[in-house]
Amino acid sequence: MKNQYILGFLLIILSACSSGGRDERRELRTFYMTGAYDQGLQFIEKSKFYQDKDEKLLALMEKGMLLHAKGEFEISSLTFDEARTLSAQLYTVSASKKAEKTFLNDNFDIFYGEIYERSMLHFYLSLNAILNFQKTGKRDDLFKARAEVLAWDSFLSSIKEDRLGKSVYKNDLLLKIYGAKIHEIVGTREDKQIALQLYKDASEVLFKNYNTYPTFNLQYQSFKKDYDKLASQSVAEVKKKYIQESDLQKNIQEYLAQNIARLTKTSKKKLIDIKTPVTLVIEKGMIAEKVADKSYYSLDFLSKEPVVALFVAEVLGLMPSRNSYNPGGAFAGIAVASLALKTIGVGFELPKIINNSPPKKQMLVVFDKDNKEVLTKEIPLINPLGDIAEEAVFEGSAWIYTRVGFRLAAKHATAIAASFATYKAFGGGKKGDNNFLAKNAALIQYMGAAKLIEESEKADTRYWSTLPNEIRLIDIDLVPGNYHLEITLSPTEKMSLGDIVVTAQDSPLLFNVRKN
Template sequence: MKNILNKILRASGLFGLMLFLFSCASYNDRIMPYYTQVAGGNYKQAAVELDKNSLLKKPRNKLLLLMEKGKISHLEGDYESSNRYFNEADQLLEDGIGGVMDAAVGTLVNPMTQSYKGEDFEKFMIHYYKALNYFYLNNTEDAIVEARRITLQSQEQGDKFNNKESRYSKDAFSLMLQGLIYEAGRNVNDAFIAYRNAADVYLTASDTTYYGTKIPEGLKKDLIRTAYLNGFQSEQDKYERLFNLKYQAQKSPEGGELILFWENGLAPIKKEKEFFFSLIKNNHGDMVFTDGNIVIPFFDYDPGKVNKASVQSLRVTYPMYVARPPYFSEATASNGAFSIPMEKVEDINVLAFKTLDQRFAKEMGKTLARLAVKKTAEYVLSESGKGSGKNGKNDALLTGLGYGMQLYSLLSEKSDTRNWQTLPNSISYARIPLQKGENTISLSLKGSNGQNETKTIQVNGTGNLKFYNYSSLR
């Protein structure tokens, strides 16, 4: 029996060591060759690295693979392929990801082994890229369909949190984008509604700032202008007072207008942070987990499932975002006649940090409850081995299994460090008047170290609303 125990301990130790070494690498570490090529602007090589990556090819990472393939195809200018991937990702989300078995795997091992379901803001960004792809393919009708899908996504997000102001229950940028899409389709009534919905998100937020973004001046003007075009005088008066702006009717530019989006930098990455909790009774007699500073109620406490004596200390890992400060700090667009500062309309960096913070207590509570149950199973195995063997001696097999399970639980614990990391750090925009025919638009980028860069864009003014997005992914 002693030899059996030694073998179990050696095997569990070796397996635990393998798990530990494997778990040290975050998702970003394992996908680094791909992200390095993206940041360097080497999109073709990035696509090669993406196809080579074994981690992304696993079924549980299918959504991530589709989003990354959609993004890299978009950057390469292959808009048809880009939307094939994004449409598949969209369908995957609509059908639902995961299930009972998927949840069970996450409970037995760790959340990293579950299917990736996407961050809420990532789902909205799929619609952003799909709509741009359709415009670049001269497919305004499908772009408008995408605008309607933004409404459905917004309703789903609102229902998820009952439209609580303190939660990310709407995406102001997506609603503004929806207005722009409708306007490009010459539907000023729906454009007005979308602009109004976007503006109201800002107006109900503290200091009219929504997740790191103040209400854009361009949105204010678009809302008042479309109210005027629809003949909604009372709405026009209302928002003119709110924004302290007086609308002056002007002739539309002969060549139409360009909506220029600037995608600056890269979204934050996820790393892992360790916590050590104990299960105790508070002053009211309720069971809580605490690390000395953080207190998480144990709502699912069941004496039949959790033995308090077994939960002396729990090692818990939780994802934390690490920001990647962008190289450029601000930008200005020019059409040759005048300059227009780019206004920030989406701060993905702030969104990522705040939405993760918002679900901290709930996610940590689920993790701690899961670990407490596992800890009890370890305890039962170890205790069952005491004195249950021949002549009242300890059962080496049960004791060894208890030790092995303890080591496995300790070293297999890993947080989910996956996210769509080629999203930009932030998105800014400008509405630029165009002349009939060819227009040269300059985008001047100001580097944080004083070094500047200029991107020149050629746009054909046809009298319609046009779109262009430029990515500075470093």
């Protein structure tokens, strides 16, 4: 009986902190979506969840984003820089903690952040710097923006080697295209050459890495499934067998081709034709929500002990698991584990991305001060963060499934052994009332333990919840003046982006807009 009490006590402890701040994230997202940034910042400071030392990185990410949205770029950068430093420190110890993570629920572990989330820290540090430069005119801020692009590239290079040959996030189209734009704004001959190379690199990244996303490739499933085989095939073969370009991919290919052609030319503008090059960085929507999805794990090892298997099936009544299991939800339709119908299974949770808002074609419409339409142009999609987040969850699902399964097996085996002991102690297996009482005692005991086990295996659904769902970037040339911007989503659906003031200058003028 002592062991049973210990088991119950441990399971209660394990279930105590298993919710992982789900309610807090929903509330914070509401503050962000409604523009209540100050309330969001106050909420983080007062929240018991966000003030937990294990959630420090997550709290810094969310706080930095709220400050960025408020236009407090310098304070936002200080916060993001602290997050980046902490993230680097955490990843030096994360590998050594893998053994511990086998035994404890992920919600007990420190929040390390996904690789794409760590990557986005560099983007916002650079974006804050360039926006600050355009407010102050200080060249130091411009050089900070460029330095952060270089640091971003260095970060992705550092993680690339371990991920070669795998269909996972290891390169970023946003880095190449946004980075090229920053080098263009700096404007030296060397920077323009770097920008040209980055646009060329972007075409390669789009082909090699972004065809795994449904936003860009209608055959993304087969591309992802056979990714390790693609290197042995010609580009023409890969395109024919694995790629069906979406309209959004065709648009970004056209965008890249135009920029490569523009920077390749050496012709100068005539004075009469001079317009200011304008770049709009548009962040849209809220990143797809990370939720818990019910899954099942096999306890088929119990079937090797006929007496125990009979007890589990007849007395405890454990249900068979499903025919198949696919960690990561329906993403890519790739099953990581297939369980036979006859196998005994127990339920638990895995994280899942609800990516219900696939990006669509969007048109930018520009009006002058007299409300006259002066320009309409499709807005290229650079980063489908919803797709990237979904891939990140899928990437970790096999490892999570194995770890959680090990814990589940150990916990349920202990609970079943305790229940079996109770069953025998009450005279189970014999005719008469004792058998009835023994069954009930064992069943009640196991049901209590099973409930605690289920509570202890809540999915880790922590994520940087205030990121946008997509990032777009568009280049336009405008005569200096005042303009109003709109996005046309459909013939009946439009969205205002607000007003901009375009000044006369040769280097690109960058504006950032976030619409939720």
